[in-house]
Ligand code: HEC
Ligand code: HEC
Ligand code: HEC
Ligand code: HEC
Ligand code: HEC
Ligand code: HEC
Ligand code: HEC
Ligand code: HEC
């Protein structure tokens with residue numbers, strides 16, 4: 385109080401000055417206060433303590449993603465200020481599979497169908513993104529896979545490995561064909577063959593067809609005379625898609641036993657509704673010559689010339 389009395393300047397002037405300094409003070413500390421409110425700190429701040437994860441990150445597709453490290457690990461300021469407090473950061477090692485999946489889908493549901501992922505047998509068995517992709521220790525720069533593709537799938541599907549070692553097979557182990565040529569590990573839309581039953585996450589060729597026809601285009605048709613088995617039941621009603629002990633990857637060692645699985649009269653289909661005649665002008669099942677069905681029915685996948693696929 386005394387200082388004010390002794391002062392030669394008018395009181396109002398002093399008040400203005402105090403106010404001015406006060407507002408500068410406010411502004412200065414305001415800026416200081418405001419900053420810690422932004423929970424993000426930027427990837428640079430991670431470098432000092434997580435050199436391994438940071439040093440190759442510029443090669444990772446995620447350098448293009450918003451927020452760098454924090455795009456996946458969440459805001460990092462509290463973690464940094466806490467000297468590396470684990471519960472202040474999104475640590476995948478502590479997440480449930482569902483939480484882990486959701487973290488990736490924050491961004492990736494734009495480019496892949498969330499619905500397909502959710503109903504895929506992988507998600508339903510709690511196999512999620514980080515089981516197959518490795519962000520920091522990827523074996524393939526492209527797609528950031530945890531292992532080379534076939535090794536990746538074989539880590540869990542050991543029984544399938546044996547199928548691709550059979551005498552007749554698609555050359556997956558040799559690298560000619562890949563699992564993902566036929567399967568979509570992220571799940572696939574419902575199929576339009578086998579009445580949508582058990583699509584086995586099959587990759588679809590264009591316009592919702594079986595994956596097979598993207599390579600075996602001559603089997604795609606459309607044919608004037610279709611063999612209903614192809615479209616209704618799918619290629620795998622006659623072929624073992626992975627591998628087989630039988631030539632042409634057939635499900636049966638002898639062709640006629642394959643045909644008779646359906647053309648046995650019991651199913652009631654066929655022009656006569658009785659399967660194939662066992663004894664007739666064209667067929668005589670007692671004669672082995674007639675057992676090689678595809679010797680006559682050569683266009684077994686469909687024909688544009690003959691309703692019985694004879695040419
Ligand atoms: C695309 C998402 C994503 C981004 C971006 C990302 N991480 Fe990770 N991070 C993960 C996942 C997933 C794991 C779990 C381990 C794994 O699957 O590789 C992980 C694990 C870690 C770990 C645990 C140790 C380890 O390697 O397993 C540290 C530390 C880490 N990340 C730091 C960082 C830093 C630093 C950055 C930025 C340079 C970063 N992360 C960017 C997804 C990401
Ligand atoms: C001051 C050093 C320091 C800085 C800076 C730092 N961390 Fe950490 N971080 C640690 C320590 C220490 C741990 C291990 C904590 C534990 O295990 O309890 C850790 C753990 C983690 C984990 C969990 C790993 C796991 O076990 O799954 C992730 C993820 C992570 N940090 C990401 C980041 C990100 C992203 C940044 C930058 C925003 C960052 N850290 C900055 C020290 C730091
Ligand atoms: C903050 C957004 C964001 C998050 C979260 C995120 N990603 Fe990504 N991801 C991206 C972007 C952006 C790209 C680059 C897309 C491009 O190049 O067109 C990408 C690319 C990828 C690629 C393809 C890499 C390539 O070589 O083409 C894979 C695989 C991937 N992310 C997996 C994951 C996984 C697994 C997670 C969860 C652990 C995850 N992402 C979380 C944004 C994100
Ligand atoms: C069962 C293993 C598996 C799981 C689980 C998985 N991926 Fe993939 N992902 C792959 C394989 C294999 C490829 C490479 C496909 C190819 O070569 O055509 C791939 C490719 C990708 C690509 C790049 C090409 C594309 O299809 O867009 C992205 C992005 C991606 N995955 C993100 C994810 C995300 C996000 C998740 C979780 C929602 C996830 N993946 C779950 C195996 C998996
Ligand atoms: C971490 C383990 C794991 C990995 C890696 C993995 N899978 Fe799977 N996969 C499973 C489980 C678990 C199931 C569900 C149970 C079953 O059918 O065996 C499954 C099911 C499947 C199915 C059957 C779907 C159905 O509806 O019956 C196919 C096809 C498949 N996986 C393909 C792949 C391909 C291709 C890869 C590599 C890109 C792969 N998986 C990698 C664990 C895995
Ligand atoms: C030439 C196409 C093709 C290739 C390549 C392929 N698959 Fe398949 N796979 C199929 C078809 C078609 C089915 C459905 C079979 C059925 O329903 O009878 C299937 C079924 C499956 C199943 C479920 C049935 C079972 O046998 O358990 C799994 C798991 C599977 N595949 C994994 C894989 C893995 C892993 C790879 C790579 C190593 C792979 N597939 C490569 C076409 C393929
Ligand atoms: C990525 C391309 C590709 C896809 C997809 C594919 N195949 Fe093949 N297929 C091949 C190649 C290449 C061969 C030749 C095999 C070899 O000699 O290595 C082959 C061979 C075959 C053969 C044996 C032919 C012979 O002369 O012995 C049959 C049968 C077959 N595939 C059926 C299928 C079925 C059924 C599907 C779907 C489930 C399918 N393929 C999907 C590429 C493919
Ligand atoms: C009704 C049973 C049946 C169905 C369904 C079937 N195939 Fe075949 N396929 C055969 C038979 C039988 C042979 C052997 C023909 C021979 O030895 O002359 C064969 C041979 C093949 C061959 C090797 C010879 C050639 O003609 O190129 C390929 C490739 C093939 N099939 C692919 C497919 C594809 C792709 C589909 C699904 C679009 C399919 N098959 C559906 C019965 C079938």
Ligand code: HEC
Pocket residue numbers: 611612613617621622639640642643644645646647653654655656677678681684691692693
């Ligand atoms: C998965 C079941 C299935 C298998 C296996 C199968 N077919 Fe068929 N086939 C059908 C059906 C369904 C039709 C249509 C019948 C109809 O229109 O009533 C058909 C029609 C035909 C036709 C045309 C004449 C007719 O009755 O309409 C011939 C010829 C034929 N099949 C021969 C064969 C031969 C040869 C084989 C063995 C290589 C074979 N099929 C294997 C289901 C099958």
Ligand code: HEC
Pocket residue numbers: 640643644647654655656657659660661664665666667673674675676677678679680681692694
């Ligand atoms: C020597 C040649 C020859 C052989 C081998 C042969 N077929 Fe035929 N098939 C024919 C001829 C020709 C027709 C048409 C005349 C007829 O219906 O009798 C025919 C007709 C059919 C039809 C249609 C019947 C209908 O009601 O129209 C079916 C289904 C059929 N064959 C299935 C088979 C099966 C399955 C095999 C093997 C077990 C087989 N064929 C072996 C020559 C042959």
